[in-house]
Amino acid sequence: MNHNRNWNVLCWNVRALNAVRKWDAIRNKVGETNCDIVCLQETKKDNFDAAFVRKILPATFDDYLFVPSAGASGGLLVAWKFVYFEGNLKFANNMALAIDFSSKHNDSLWTLMNVYGPYTLEGKREFITWLQSLDISNDEDWIILGDFNLYRYPENRNREGADINEMFLFNSCISHLGLTKIFLHGKKYTWSNMQNLPLLERLDWVLTNNSWTLSYPETTSKALIMEVSDHSPLVISISTDIPKAHIFRFENYWLLREGFQDILSENWFAHNSLIDKAKIITNKFKNLRAALKVWSSNLSNLHCKYLSNSATLGIFGGIQRLKIGRMELQVHLKRKASCPSGTAKGILEAKRCH
Incomplete structure (x- = not known):
């Protein structure tokens, strides 16, 4: 079995699954992105069955979980290829669907949370409070993605009028949970009000914890062309392959150079929040190697x-x-x-x- 494998996740607020053209658009995006997991937000459906899933996704997506819509709003769906992944429900509510996945190609365990944040002011505050209360262990790999209906910085809008307090609460929540933003390629904004002079905002995010970053350092996200919805679909590429770096060689004469012991102590004994001993020692070596590369570059060869x-x-x-x-x-x-x-x-x- 190959223990290294790349896979893609399609993340998209589809603004209701009420038309054949949307079903076709989703199937086309699945083929275009070669994805193995699909996360949809705002499905506006109160129920899913295998027959309907076959209408919007290829037959290879043979397992799924969903959160029903609340009336004519909300609704979440996560579907995946059972040949590659086994998924079990972790928790669900009207704002999020969290699934514990097991990757069959290498037996790794990780959690994916599909998010649809409320758009009302009261709902946003409730969502942030709930999100901040999550217990995300440093020993677990988490990826959180979807339509948060929140932006982080004034430049996440193409117009003035950003809610500073709202941004502060969202950023404080992300910091409290120890999450990291996955950089978005392709587009600056992910939502449009679809007017002639449109309001554009970045409302869709991909966040991961530190443990995920160590396990999947090559995770990337890209915004695709906006169609059949006012949100751009995102494709998240995940890799277990660690890129080959330049060979690092330790020179014995460094031990005799002034400053070496300081570099060693500062980076080896630096505090980190990890609990798993293997990840702690790996993190120590990574930090020390990076510091020694910078330090040695200033020495005569x-x-x-x-x-x-x-x-x-x-x-x-x-x-x-x-x-x-x-x-x-x-x-x-x-x-x-x-x-x-x-x-x-x-x-x-x-x-x-x-």
Whole structure:
């Protein structure tokens, strides 16, 4: 079994599954993104069955969980390929659907939470309070995605009028949970009011905890073209492959250099919030390696100088040996010239001279 595998998640507020053109658009996006998990928000459906799921998704998506809509608003669906993943309900309410997944290709365990945040002021405050109360363990891999109906910064709107207090509460919640934003490629905004002079906002987010970042460092997100909905679909690419880095070599002479012990102590004993011992030691080595790379870049390259000097000394040694050989040859020729020649005695003397 291959223990390294990449997979994609399609995340999309579809604004109701009430038209065939939307079903076709979802199927097309699934094929376009080659995704293995689909997370839909605002389905506006109070029930799902296998027959309806087949209308909007390929037959390979043979397992799913959903949250029914509340009247004509809300509703969540998560569907996945059972051949790759096994999913079990963790919890659900009208704002979120959390599923514990097991990846069959490497037996890894992780949690995905599909979110649809309320759009009313009162609902937003209630949602933030509930979100902040989540118990997200440092030993568990979490990815939280969907339409939060919240933005984090004034630049998440194309117009003035951002709610500063709302942004503060949302950012405080993210900080309290220790979550990290996955950078969005492709587009700056994910929602439009679809007017001639549109209001554009970033309302859709992908957040992960520190444990997820260590397990899946190559997680990326991209916003696709907006169609059949006022939200852009997002494709999240997840990889268990760790990119090959430049080879790190520890030089023994660093131990003798001033500042090495300070770098070692500062980075090896730095505080972190991890609990798992294997992740703690891995994190220590990563921090120390990064710090040593920066520190060593400011040192003179003694190793290269040593090799250069050795080569120079070798050349001088060769020249010296040539000089000695030349002197020995001159002495030999002088001795030979001083020996008698042309007679038997001279020949014998010449042999003795050798």
